[in-house]
Amino acid sequence: MQLRRELIAGDLLPQQRLVEADLCSRLHTSRGTVRAVLLRLEHEGLVVREPYRGAHVRVIDEKEAVEITEARAVLEALAARQAAVMATDDDLAAVRAIHAEMRPLLKRGDLLAYSDANRRLHERIIEASRHTTTQRLLSGLKAQLVRYQYRTILVPGRPQQSWAEHTALVDALVHRDPDRAAAAMMAHLSGVVATLHSAAGQEADSASGFG
Amino acid sequence: MQLRRELIAGDLLPQQRLVEADLCSRLHTSRGTVRAVLLRLEHEGLVVREPYRGAHVRVIDEKEAVEITEARAVLEALAARQAAVMATDDDLAAVRAIHAEMRPLLKRGDLLAYSDANRRLHERIIEASRHTTTQRLLSGLKAQLVRYQYRTILVPGRPQQSWAEHTALVDALVHRDPDRAAAAMMAHLSGVVATLHSAAGQEADSASGFG
DNA sequence: GGGTTACAGATTGTTGACAATCGCGTATAC
């Protein structure tokens, strides 16, 4: 699972070949194990494997990142809707706590910490939904977006907008309003999609130097 | 992939153990291959594997079937929205053709053929959306629902309601109205969820004899 | 010189054997 972490952390270059023998020596394990991991990663969409031609890191282009975020949007909206109904008081307290954490980080301009809190907030809401199917689908989708997770938050003005969207979302949740929670989550991730779209053009050529 | 077909066809009993050695002799292949297939099936949610304890067919209870259908609903609604924008004229013609097929089947009471046409209609719409991410997620979800696919259509009155919902959906698509298409798809699958819920109680004990 | 074919290296797919672990039945102590 070391390899999995490296892929998710984005340490490996796009299109990089993953030769089984190399991975064996690096991970100090045998080809059977490496093969199992590669199979799993292929199904998660993190690597591509071709018969007798090996595996390589899958590159996710801007178009696919948008697609994934769109799918994420409708699924997280469903999760938010469920969370508004199913969440325990502890869930809501945790969500509010994370949201409260985010404001000073935003003011201080600590975008990395803000982005991490953002991730935790979303995960906590999904957990509160008690919707295991959605949870499973979303964890698969998010793994593919690691390379793009910091790209939206770096767009000027985006953090402020993000915080406003989160505020509406948290408010809907603590008022246990499913429709409003779902709508707020949709609006939030629509914002992310729009930002991805707008960022697509100007980062098109700097992207190769980024990964 | 023989095993995969058997699982999807529902030929195997719920909770049935899948011993690697047995599968080897049945499928005339080696354990390495069987292992790879089991790994894939585990990730698709069709089997469960526990360390040193083997794999068994995963049972999907009523609650999870509802969850999966809810996730399906929001994803297919997204697909319908995209299809309303992206579909070619050929796509729309095909969708209308399948929908036209369904009416006589409904009148004749051929529910099996109706259910199959229903499946093809949904697949064609998803294909027309050109949204590969959604397509991938949905194919995974549908594989888990095989055991329930005929259960809703057998509920009295459901086919008629289903046809009305499909008519609204197809109409929205041919008018290329994304919002209305998404809403129609949501309404349709909300109907399925409601039917699943209502069918849950009365089929609770006959379910074991069904699978 | 352009194109085709044969070969070599590298890499993956497959197989069989061995080690590790689990569940269960049995023996034993109290």
Place this chain on the structure above:
DNA sequence: GTATACGCGATTGTCAACAATCTGTAACCC
């Protein structure tokens, strides 16, 4: 009689060797 420890059969996890396939190179023919 009950509870605990032990051993056995069954099953999965791991490993190393062999077969099949692909890619690039070089010789060869026209």
